[in-house]
Amino acid sequence: MFKWLHPYAKSENLYRLSGKFLFWFGWLGFVGAIIGTVWGLGFTPADYQQGDSFRIIYLHVPTAMLSMSGYLGMAIAAFIGTVWQQRHADMTVIAIAPVGAVYTFLALFTGAVWGKPTWGTYWVWDARLTSELILLFLYLGVIALYYAYEDRRSGARAAAILAMVGVINVPIIHYSVVWWNSLHQGATITVFEKPKMDTSMLWPLLINIVSFGLILGAFTLMRLRNDLLMKEGHRPWVKQVLEGKH
């Protein structure tokens, strides 16, 4: 069933394949993020209640959504790394972690900046904000555990276990505003319902969500490729790559 995947267990093939993905992810994400952000910040109408401060949604929602998707991706990689002992999966875990941590931080930061004018406070210990903060700590914990061991394989095992255990937090973040009453509002965009946002404001947000996802992927691939080159520095294919003969 997964025979077609086997060639990519070879680092050289993975490096080349990820190079192709990186190109498209990087450029589409970069261009899309510029279009979405400029459109959102400059060319959408102001909100009827919040005025212009609502525009932070164009950074906040994409980073927040993708901090969770990134974690899910990291946990899946950790699961594959643990069960199938696939070392590229371990490398993917540590490739995603810092990028996801930055997204989580940005989500918290933009949320705080928006919270002050809208709610009247930068921070409140409600379920949504607290669980997102825990997500940041989980990301940092995965990074710390990975590098805490002399032997990288032990580090990868420990980090993978934390990554998998922490995945419980993802549905908690998502449903925190449904299960408990909180200051944070419910979801504006849901898969099955009509978005609770006017169409004129919605498009740039959707573009930014997709683009930020591509950028997350691009940074992950960049880190993964670097890691591959460093781990296999002694192999002839790395030499070829570094000398520019692909």
Next chain:
Amino acid sequence: MNPRRKKRLATTLAVLVGLGVAVGFVLFSMTQNIDLFYTPSEIINGKNETGVKPQIGQRLRIGGMVLPGSVRRDQNSLKVSFDLFDQGPLVTIEYDGILPDLFREGQGIVANGVLTGPTTIKAHEVLAKHDEEYMPPDVAEAVGKVHPNGVGNKAAEQTGGAY
């Protein structure tokens, strides 16, 4: 799949499912501590699940909608009082301070304070709760979101529209 992988798969899944169930129970049992606020009907009737009523003198948060027409401002100070509702019962909030921009009648708020009487709360912090709807002013007007005398319309409020 070879037996070793199968074993690892089973162990990992068992641990994750077990942990998930455990966390689920913990969160479920802590529901009333995780809830950010009481609603007005919970102040009067007790929490939905447990029936626990807050004591007078207890510090708590309350969340609800500001009853239109209930906002009373003191002419010489920042003192303000208003009523909160959710489904039926009203709870009066007394507050001395600056209200957030989004505070308006009919809007949800969360207040942090002390229960001073069966249905009165002296708040030391009032936060505006925003809903998940976003729309431009003209659309809001078209669907009747904007209050006739300018309440709920930021632009009108800034240019002197009053409560």
